[in-house]
């Protein structure tokens with residue numbers, strides 16, 4: 516599951532800090548980031564958004580799943 520990959524660097528739950536200090540916690544991300552475009556952003560713009568991150572692709576189902584999850588997280 517994609518979230519497990521992301522959690523190496525990002526705080527993916529409602530509380531806690533990111534394991535990697537520069538990575539923004541996922542809570543609140545839905546309010547300042549177009550999470551519906553997550554797949555496009557990550558698949559096409561991973562180098563711009565994630566200079567610190569290994570290149571990976573997110574399949575559309577995982578991206579939808581992740582976007583839905585991000586919307587449930589409040590800052």
Ligand code: HEC
Pocket residue numbers: 517518520521522523524525535537538539544547548553557564565566567568569573581
């Ligand atoms: C190896 C560490 C690492 C992993 C794994 C990682 N990220 Fe990131 N991510 C970062 C860092 C660091 C930033 C901050 C931008 C920067 O300076 O690179 C970031 C930024 C972002 C941003 C941009 C936030 C903004 O406000 O622009 C999004 C969206 C994001 N990550 C989503 C994800 C998703 C979704 C995954 C899992 C599929 C993931 N990241 C996995 C390190 C990581």
